[in-house]
Amino acid sequence: MGEGIHLDALGxxxxxxSRNRRPLTSLSGAQIGEISQVPSLYARRTIAAMRAxxxxxxxxxxxALDAAAELFGSASLGGFGPDAYVELVSTASGVPRAVVRQSVEWIVDVLRSQRHTVxxxxxxxxxxxxxxxxTSAGSAVWARRGEVFAVHAAGNTPAVHGLWPEALALGYKVVVRPSARExxxxxxxxEALRQAGFPPATVTLLPCDYAVADLIIAEADYAIVYGGQDVVDKYSAIPTVLTQGPGRSKILVTADVDWREKIDIIAASVSHLGGTACTCASAVLVEGDPEPLARALAERLGRIPSLPADHPDATLTVQPTASVVEVDQYLHKVAGDARPxxxxxxxxxxxxxxxxxxRPAVHLVDSSSATQLGVELPFPCVWVGPWQPADGIAxxxxxxxxxxxxxxxxLIDALLDEPSITNLYLGDNPTTWLRPGIPHDGYLGEVLMRTKGMIRTSVGPSVA
Known part of the structure; x- marks a missing residue:
């Protein structure tokens, strides 16, 4: 790539x-290159070739996944070494370099862990x-439900790419529609997966507009789609599409726990990865008076410095000023009667x-049923409110x-039994805790795989 970056589709x-290309820009708005936009015919032919x-x-x-982990973490790919890649992502998307590096480490860990986690x-x-x-005496066999898995990626942090490699480990062919932002x-x-040994027809990259993205999702057997509530609403009724929308992750502190001993964990849950991850806490409910906790949380988050994305100590996301002003205006609109x-x-x-x-925001609401508690924004924004046992788990x-x-x-039993609480962490564990092998929104294999009953006579070699 280099000067005048050209990101091609990888078919x-x-x-x-392609003839149709869109500009790649930096945070300043300056054009730094172009990215191909594949047409619908090319997308259809690609998926047909993948099926074959x-x-x-x-x-x-x-x-190959082990080898890809090494390449992704340390090799020069597409003309960029690992440091130049980190700089490029930060410059183009406003994600701090430290956050990009954390995300890279996460993806590398995921790739290396597939041997155990798959x-x-x-x-x-x-x-x-x-x-x-x-199977000689009769057994269930773990088998794929389909062949092609489509990924409609997000651009909030590179860490979103830590989920879909599991589909490759399971034997799916994967087509990725990348974020236009990153x-x-x-x-x-x-590129790393291909150089590591995956044939080109088993993992492809198809940058495209939304219409072609919809075609890719329709042509694939299964798909994962990232986005806001509008994206969830659009695809949630399609059983073959796994939506990754707002997390609305929360923290509950009951009266038998001293929140003052937990305030750093709470603050880290809100601000990790610049508050952009769906696992970042957007609401904190407190049994008793929530204001002292809210004030302490505001003090902790207020300490985070405002730094350029390329500063080694930066943790907050940088965006074009006009975009941040839009987020600020929306925050004022949805805050309503919440006390900032x-x-x-x-x-x-x-x-x-x-x-x-x-910059971070902390608001105090006066009820556990306040609508603001369901609002999630792409920065460290948290709503703090009261909770009492009579409110239940609603x-x-x-x-x-x-x-x-x-x-x-x-209470723990009731929370674990509640279907709409996807993951339950107890005690001194931030909402952002995650390790390879721990389900994020269930295991991907729960969606992509099934059991088939099988019994056979002695045909071919057996494996231990």
Whole structure:
């Protein structure tokens, strides 16, 4: 790529530079290159070629994922070494370099961990290969529901690309539609996977407009789609589409726990990765008076410095000033009667180097049923309100992650049984805690795989 970046599509036959291209820009608005936009015919032909392609055997897939981890983390790919890639992502998207590096480490860990994690969703009664000797007496076999998995990626942080490689480990062919805001991570990861041994027809990159993206989702067997509530509403009724929308992650602190000992964990839950992740806490509910906690949280978050995205200590996202002003105006609109303790005047902090930092905001609401508790914004924005046992678990529903700081076993049982709470963390664990092998929104294998009953006579070699 280099000077005048050209991001090509990566199709079954190699790179493809389309006639239709859109500009790639930096935070300042200056054009730094172009990215191809594939037409619908090319997308259809790509998916047809992917369906016709063979699948690497399981052991080879895992070896290739191990090799891809090394390449993604340390190799020069597409003309960019690892440091230059980090600089490019930060310059183009406003994600601080430290956050980009954290995201890279996460993706590398995920790729390396597939050898262990790929079978975690498989039922204990199933085997991963029909040649397993247990099928001789009859067994369940873990089998794919389809062939092609589509990824409609987001650009908030590179970490979103830590989920879909599991589909490759399971034997799917993957087509990635990268974010227009930050396509560089998707390009780098697909390049690493190809160089590591995945044939081009098994993992492709198709930058495109929304109409072609919809076609890709329709043509694939399964898809994962990232976006806001509007995206969730658009696709949620389609059973083959896994939506990754607002997390609305929350923290509950009951009266048997001293919140003063937990305030740093709460602040980290709100501000991790610049508050952009769906696992970042956007609401904190407190049994008793919530104001002291809210004020302490505002003080902690208020300490975070406003720095350019390329500063080594930067943690807050930088965006074009006009974009940050729009977010600020929306915040004022949805805040309503909530009492601001931080960011009430403005969250816009313009930088001399260009762009503006999205500063944290803390608001106090007077009820556990306040509508603001369901509002999630792409920066450290948190709503703090009261909770009492009589409120029950209703205010805690619809949470990707709930960290419950409580010792009450009956409450924990009720929270674990609530279907709309996707992940439940207890005690001193931030909402942003995640490790390879721990489900994010369930295991991807729960969606992409199924069990098939099988019994066989002795045909072919058995495996241990």
């Amino acid at each position: 079954p036959a190699g790179p493809y530079r 392609a063979g699948v690497l055997p399981g052991a080879q897939r895992l070896d 079978e975690l969703a498989m039922p204990r009664g199933a085997v991963g290969d029909w040649r397993d000797e247990r 396509p560089y991570t998707a390009f780098r990861l697909v 303790l931080l960011g009430g005047d403005t969250i816009v902090d313009e930088l001399a180097s260009g762009g503006a930092v999205l 205010p805690l529903r619809d949470s990707l992650v709930l960290t419950a700081m409580t010792t009450r076993a009956e």
